[in-house]
Amino acid sequence: MVVVADAGTLYGLLAVGAGLATGLAGIGAGMGEQGIGAAVVGVVAEEPGFLGKGLFLMLLPETLIIFGLAVSLILMFAWTPFSGIVTP
Amino acid sequence: MLRPVKMSRVVVAGSKNVISPVVEKLHELRLLHIVNYNGSQPQFEMGKPIGKAKEYSEDLIKLRSVTRYLELNKKFPDKAYPESQVLSELDNLLNNVGADVTATYERIVAIDAEVKSKQDQIKALTPLAVLPLPLEAYYGYDSLATFVGTATTSVDADVARVSPVNEIYSGSAKNATFVAVFVPAEKAGEVSSVLSEHGFSETSVPRLEGNVDSAIATLGGSIKSLEGEKVPLQKKLADMKKQYEDLMLATDEYLSMQTQKTEVPLRFAETANAFVIDGYVPADQFSRLKSELESAAGGRLEVSLIADKETDELVEKGEDVPTQMDNPSLVKPYELITRMFAIPEYKEFDPSLLIFVFFPIMFGMILGDIGYGVMSLLTMVLLKKKFKTPGWQQLINVVLISSVWAIIFGIFFGEIFGPLGLWGKVMGQLPEHELEAVKVAGLYFGEGVFGSLGRIGFWPGIDIFPMDRLASNAVLLLIGTSVIIGIIHCSVGSILGIKTELAYGEKKHAYFERLPVMLVQVFFGLLVLGLVIGQMMLVIASAIVILVAMVMLVMGPEGPMGLAHMPFYVSNLISYLRLLAIGLASVGLAFAANQLAFYVVMPMLSGGATDSAEFTIPAIIAGLVVLLAVHFINFLLGILSPFMHPLRLHYVEMFTKFYSNHGGGVEYSPFGHVRRFLKA
Numbered sequence: 001m002v003v004v005a006d007a008g009t010l011y012g013l014l015a016v017g018a019g020l021a022t023g024l025a026g027i028g029a030g031m032g033e034q035g036i037g038a039a040v041v042g043v044v045a046e047e048p049g050f051l052g053k054g055l056f057l058m059l060l061p062e063t064l065i066i067f068g069l070a071v072s073l074i075l076m077f078a079w080t081p082f083s084g085i086v087t088p
Numbered sequence: 089m090l091r092p093v094k095m096s097r098v099v100v101a102g103s104k105n106v107i108s109p110v111v112e113k114l115h116e117l118r119l120l121h122i123v124n125y126n127g128s129q130p131q132f133e134m135g136k137p138i139g140k141a142k143e144y145s146e147d148l149i150k151l152r153s154v155t156r157y158l159e160l161n162k163k164f165p166d167k168a169y170p171e172s173q174v175l176s177e178l179d180n181l182l183n184n185v186g187a188d189v190t191a192t193y194e195r196i197v198a199i200d201a202e203v204k205s206k207q208d209q210i211k212a213l214t215p216l217a218v219l220p221l222p223l224e225a226y227y228g229y230d231s232l233a234t235f236v237g238t239a240t241t242s243v244d245a246d247v248a249r250v251s252p253v254n255e256i257y258s259g260s261a262k263n264a265t266f267v268a269v270f271v272p273a274e275k276a277g278e279v280s281s282v283l284s285e286h287g288f289s290e291t292s293v294p295r296l297e298g299n300v301d302s303a304i305a306t307l308g309g310s311i312k313s314l315e316g317e318k319v320p321l322q323k324k325l326a327d328m329k330k331q332y333e334d335l336m337l338a339t340d341e342y343l344s345m346q347t348q349k350t351e352v353p354l355r356f357a358e359t360a361n362a363f364v365i366d367g368y369v370p371a372d373q374f375s376r377l378k379s380e381l382e383s384a385a386g387g388r389l390e391v392s393l394i395a396d397k398e399t400d401e402l403v404e405k406g407e408d409v410p411t412q413m414d415n416p417s418l419v420k421p422y423e424l425i426t427r428m429f430a431i432p433e434y435k436e437f438d439p440s441l442l443i444f445v446f447f448p449i450m451f452g453m454i455l456g457d458i459g460y461g462v463m464s465l466l467t468m469v470l471l472k473k474k475f476k477t478p479g480w481q482q483l484i485n486v487v488l489i490s491s492v493w494a495i496i497f498g499i500f501f502g503e504i505f506g507p508l509g510l511w512g513k514v515m516g517q518l519p520e521h522e523l524e525a526v527k528v529a530g531l532y533f534g535e536g537v538f539g540s541l542g543r544i545g546f547w548p549g550i551d552i553f554p555m556d557r558l559a560s561n562a563v564l565l566l567i568g569t570s571v572i573i574g575i576i577h578c579s580v581g582s583i584l585g586i587k588t589e590l591a592y593g594e595k596k597h598a599y600f601e602r603l604p605v606m607l608v609q610v611f612f613g614l615l616v617l618g619l620v621i622g623q624m625m626l627v628i629a630s631a632i633v634i635l636v637a638m639v640m641l642v643m644g645p646e647g648p649m650g651l652a653h654m655p656f657y658v659s660n661l662i663s664y665l666r667l668l669a670i671g672l673a674s675v676g677l678a679f680a681a682n683q684l685a686f687y688v689v690m691p692m693l694s695g696g697a698t699d700s701a702e703f704t705i706p707a708i709i710a711g712l713v714v715l716l717a718v719h720f721i722n723f724l725l726g727i728l729s730p731f732m733h734p735l736r737l738h739y740v741e742m743f744t745k746f747y748s749n750h751g752g753g754v755e756y757s758p759f760g761h762v763r764r765f766l767k768a
Contacts, residue, residue, distance in 0.1 A: 053428070053429070056732075056735060056736055056739050056740070059733065059735075059736040060740065062666075063659065063662075063663045066666050067659070069665065069669045070567075070662055070665050073563060073665075076560075077563055
C-alpha cells in the first residue's frame with residue numbers, strides 16, 4: 001500500500017482537528033452565553049428569585065461545547081481512520 | 089413519595105358570633121389552605137377585618153421603622169418569649185424605646201448631613217487660599233458682579249476690554265489659575281461671555297468671614313466635634329440593638345400574627361350573620377380539623393367535605409389545588425432543587441425523590457476525588473453550624489450528601505487530590521512489569537491498586553479499578569457510562585411523562601408524543617452499542633424501532649413537525665457526556681497542579697535537582713504555594729460545576745419529559761404561623 005504521509009504528521013493533524021473542534025465550540029458557546037448572561041444579570045437585578053433559573057439558562061449553550069468535546073474525544077480515542085493507510 | 093399529599097376540599101360555615109374563636113383555632117392548627125373568596129356570588133359579600141386590626145397594623149409599622157433604624161435582620165432565634173411578656177413590654181418598646189431609637193438615629197443622620205456640608209465648604213475654600221482676599225470681600229455687593237473660579241488662560245486684558253472699570257485678582261493653585269473678577273453689575277453679561285472664552289468655570293464661595301485658612305480650621309474643628317458626638321450615639325444604637333433585638337423580633341412576630349388573624353376575614357365570604365371559608369386540607373387531617381373547629385365554636389359551625397367529583401369541576405373552572413410535597417427527611421433537602429424550577433402541580437409527580445437518587449451520583453461522578461470530597465464534606469459540616477436558616481440547611485445538606493458520593497467515586501477513580509501520586513503512596517502501585525503488560529495489551533486503565541486487595545474489576549480477567557480517568561480506555565468506558573446514565577435518566581423522565589399525561593386524560597400525548605421519545609432514546613443507545621461491538625442484528629433491530637417511533641411521532645399531536653424535535657432527543661443523550669467531560673477538566677487541573685509543583689517548580693528552583701531529597705527549602709515552599717493555590721481554585725470549581733451541571737441535566741434533559749408542562753402549581757401554605765421567637 002502507498003504511504004500517503006508520515007504517521008506522526010497525520011496524527012498531529014488529527015490532534016489539531018480535535019483541538020479545533022473543542023476550541024471553536026467553546027467560542028460559540030461563549031458567544032451564546034454572552035447575551036444570556038447579560039440578560040440574566042438584568043433580570044436578577046429586578047427580581048433576585050430568578051437567579052436559579054438564570055444560572056440554568058446560562059448553562060444551556062454549554063451543551064454546544066460538550067458536542068465539540070465529544071467530537072474531539074472520538075477523533076483522539078475512538079476513531080483511527082489512518083491506521084489502514086499509514087502502515088508502510 | 090413521588091406524589092404530593094392528597095388534599096380534600098372543605099367548606100367551613102358558621103355563625104359570625106364565633107368567628108374569633110374559629111380564626112384563633114385555625115391559626116393555631118395551621119391546616120387549612122384558604123381559597124380566597126372572589127366576590128362572584130351576589131348573596132355573599134367579602135368579609136371585614138375583626139377586632140383591633142387597624143391598631144395592630146399601625147403598631148407593626150411603628151415597630152418596623154424602629155427595627156429598620158437598628159438594622160435588625162431576620163436571624164435564627166436565640167431565645168423564645170412568652171406572649172404575655174411581649175404584651176406587657178409592647179407599650180414601652182414602641183413608645184419609649186422606639187422614640188429613643190428614632191431620636192438617636194435622626195441625630196446621627198443630621199450629624200452626617202452637617203459634616204457633609206462642612207466638608208463641601210472646605211473643598212470650596214481650599215483653592216481660595218491663593219487669592220489675597222478675606223472671605224467677606226466676595227459677597228454682599230449691590231452694584232458689583234463677582235466671578236470666582238478657575239480659568240485656563242489669563243483673563244485680564246479681555247475683561248478690561250469690555251469693562252474698563254474692574255478689579256481682578258488671580259493666583260495659581262495646583263494646575264489651574266484661580267481668578268476673582270469684580271466688575272460693575274451692568275457689565276456682568278458681557279464679562280461672563282468673555283470669561284467663558286477663557287475656559288472659566290465658576291466656584292461657589294461659602295458665605296463665611298475672615299481669613300480663608302482660619303475659616304478652614306474652624307470648619308475642621310467643628311467636623312471633629314460632630315464626629316465626636318456621633319461615636320457615643322452609634323454605640324448607644326448598637327447597645328440598644330443588642331438589648332432589644334430578640335424582644336423586637338418577637339414583638340414583630342406577635343404583631344404579624346395578630347394582623348394575620350384580624351385581617352383573615354377579608355378572604356372569607358360573609359352574609360349578615362354568617363361566614364363561609366373555602367379551603368383545602370390534607371385528606372388525612374380532615375377529621376382532626378372538623379372536630380377541633382367544632383369544639384372551638386361550640387357547635388355553631390359546620391365543616392363539610394366536598395366530593396372529589398365536585399372538586400374536579402372547581403379545578404376545571406380554574407381553581408388550583410395546593411401542592412404539599414411529601415418526602416422522607418432524607419429526601420427533603422432536594423425539594424429545594426424542585427422548588428427552584430417550579431412547584432409541582434397537584435396532579436403531577438414530585439421529582440424530588442428522583443433528584444435524590446440521581447443528583448448525588450452525578451455530582452460524585454464528576455468530582456470523584458477523595459481529597460476534594462473530604463474537604464467539601466468538612467466545609468459543609470462547618471457551614472451547617474454557621475447558617476441555620478432552613479433554606480441554607482437544605483442547600484448544605486444537598487452538597488453534604490453529594491460529597492459522600494464524591495468520596496465513593498474517588499475510591500473507584502483512585503484519586504486523592506488528583507490522580508495517582510498520593511493514591512500510590514497510600515494504597516500502593518501496580519508493579520512495573522504488570523503495568524507494561526497491560527499497556528501492551530491495550531488494557532491500561534491506570535496504575536493504582538487497592539492495597540492488599542490489588543486491583544478490582546467487573547469483567548473477569550480485566551481488573552480496571554482504581555481507574556485513571558485520564559487513560560484513554562477509561563475515557564471510552566466513561567463515555568459509555570455517561571450515555572447509559574443518560575438513557576436511564578431520560579427514560580425514567582419519559583415514563584413519568586406518560587403517566588402524567590394519562591393522569592390529565594391526554595392519551596394521544598402520552599402514546600404518540602412521550603412514548604416515541606423514550607423509544608428513540610433507548611434504541612439510539614442500543615444502535616450505537618451495536619455499532620461499537622459489531623452486532624449488525626442489534627443495529628438493524630434498533631433502526632427499525634427508531635423508524636417506528638418516528639412514524640408514531642408523525643401520527644402524534646404535532647404531526648410531521650414532531651420530527652423536528654428528533655435532533656433534540658439525540659442531543660439530550662450527548663449532553664450527558666458532561667458527566668465525563670467536566671470530571672476530566674477537574675482531574676486535568678489537579679494533575680497539572682501536582683506536576684507543576686513536584687516536577688517543574690521544585691526541581692527548577694533547586695537548580696535542576698531530580699531527586700526529591702535534593703530539593704532546597706525555598707523551592708519546596710514555592711512548590712507548596714503553587715500546589716495549594718491551584719488546588720484551591722480547582723476545589724472551588726469542583727464544588728460549583730458538579731453542582732450546576734447535574735442541575736441542568738435534571739432541569740433540561742429530564743424535567744422537560746414530564747414536569748411542569750401544564751404550568752407550575754401552588755404551594756400548600758396553610759393559614760397560621762410558625763412561631764420562632766414566641767413560645768406557644
